[in-house]
Amino acid sequence: MILVLNAGSSSLKIEVFDAALRSLIAGSVTNLGTAGALKLGEASTAIETRDHAHALALMLAALAEAGYPLASFTAAAHRVVHGGAILTQPARVTDPIIKTIQSVIPLAPLHNPNNLAGIDALRATAPEMPQYCSFGTAFHATNPDVAIRYAIPKTQHDAGIRRYGFHGLSYANMVADFGDALPARLLAFHLGNGASLCAIREGQSIATSMGYSPLSGLTMGTRSGDIDGAAVLRMSKSLGEDETDRMLNKNSGLKALAGDNNMKTLLERDDPEARFAVEHFCYWAARNAGSAIVAMGEVDAVAFTGGIGENAAPIRDRIMDLLGCFGELPVHVITADEEKQIARDALTLMAGGH
Numbered sequence: 001m002i003l004v005l006n007a008g009s010s011s012l013k014i015e016v017f018d019a020a021l022r023s024l025i026a027g028s029v030t031n032l033g034t035a036g037a038l039k040l041g042e043a044s045t046a047i048e049t050r051d052h053a054h055a056l057a058l059m060l061a062a063l064a065e066a067g068y069p070l071a072s073f074t075a076a077a078h079r080v081v082h083g084g085a086i087l088t089q090p091a092r093v094t095d096p097i098i099k100t101i102q103s104v105i106p107l108a109p110l111h112n113p114n115n116l117a118g119i120d121a122l123r124a125t126a127p128e129m130p131q132y133c134s135f136g137t138a139f140h141a142t143n144p145d146v147a148i149r150y151a152i153p154k155t156q157h158d159a160g161i162r163r164y165g166f167h168g169l170s171y172a173n174m175v176a177d178f179g180d181a182l183p184a185r186l187l188a189f190h191l192g193n194g195a196s197l198c199a200i201r202e203g204q205s206i207a208t209s210m211g212y213s214p215l216s217g218l219t220m221g222t223r224s225g226d227i228d229g230a231a232v233l234r235m236s237k238s239l240g241e242d243e244t245d246r247m248l249n250k251n252s253g254l255k256a257l258a259g260d261n262n263m264k265t266l267l268e269r270d271d272p273e274a275r276f277a278v279e280h281f282c283y284w285a286a287r288n289a290g291s292a293i294v295a296m297g298e299v300d301a302v303a304f305t306g307g308i309g310e311n312a313a314p315i316r317d318r319i320m321d322l323l324g325c326f327g328e329l330p331v332h333v334i335t336a337d338e339e340k341q342i343a344r345d346a347l348t349l350m351a352g353g354h
């Protein structure tokens with residue numbers, strides 16, 4: 001059995017898989033750092049957590065109680081949000097790999113430290129257990145230089161200011177899910193609270209809407225999506241760097257347009273702000289899609305995943321309406337499953353003797 005850990009900025013998700021990639025049990029700790037909840041299987045308990053390491057300790061205790069003690073796992077596998085320019089393949093956790101993950105903390109300050117906390121905690125409690133990690137940026141390593149490079153001086157590029165792209169584990173899982181039925185040129189949308197799209201040609205990412213950070217591209221739940229750098233500079237002057245960061249990442253997007261980042265609620269409302277926010281979301285998804293289709297030269301099919309992509313038919317329909325200029329396209333809906341991709345990567349590495 002493999003224990004998969006997916007540490008987000010304010011949550012910890014876990015899932016246990018067997019060697020045939022079947023899910024045995026899943027759980028989560030949400031609202032980390034405040035009054036939150038620990039869910040495992042069907043059970044839910046209110047808990048107060050200090051940090052990710054504490055949340056993991058509580059989760060391991062709950063797993064043991066449910067019949068999955070730490071000693072029963074043959075390996076653990078983690079999501080690491082950012083692999084930087086170097087970590088573009090899943091890897092076994094070793095000292096050099098940990099050093100590299102640490103070195104890209106400045107690129108993902110809200111995520112990578114939490115991913116490392118999980119790795120460190122398991123190393124301390126179960127030093128003999130092999131650990132593996134999969135990188136959220138890795139799927140986009142196949143983007144050509146022309147797509148990766150910002151047109152800024154090379155010193156800045158070399159310092160890491162370039163496009164990386166995110167949601168890569170979700171896109172990789174989508175490709176695996178299609179199997180032999182994968183369309184040659186697929187326009188893929190991951191629409192959750194964070195939203196992005198990806199041009200997937202012959203199974204490889206060749207363009208994606210997120211860039212240096214998960215802020216850019218489509219209109220999202222609380223993130224602005226694309227915004228002119230000069231506007232960011234000006235706001236930063238008046239509000240300060242921290243407040244501008246908070247505003248663009250946490251108080252923008254659907255939340256800024258209609259007071260709520262929950263798409264389900266917005267679709268149930270029937271006021272002008274909610275309708276405008278929904279239209280903004282679909283319009284920018286489709287405009288970015290045009291750019292991705294140009295990168296592929298042609299498009300054969302469209303796939304949607306993520307909480308919105310999977311559940312919100314009116315959003316899928318509106319985006320497809322806007323893409324009508326590309327003709328009638330087959331539409332697929334795929335269940336997002338990053339945990340399954342992390343487990344798949346670990347099993348592949350283990351089968352290869354790593």
Ligand SMILES: Nc1ncnc2c1ncn2[C@@H]1O[C@H](COP(=O)(O)OP(=O)(O)O)[C@@H](O)[C@H]1O
Binds near residue numbers: 263
């Ligand atoms: N039935 C539904 N109809 C419309 N939107 C939905 C539905 N179910 C979930 N959503 C939306 O999905 C989004 C959350 O997506 P999810 O992928 O779970 O987020 P995260 O990026 O945090 O993992 C929310 O905006 C939520 O309202």
Ligand SMILES: CC(=O)OP(=O)(O)O
Binds near residue numbers: 111136166167192195
């Ligand atoms: C950081 C990231 O890629 O994920 P999300 O959009 O779900 O925050």
Ligand SMILES: [Mg+2]
Binds near residue numbers: 337338
């Ligand atoms: Mg899952």
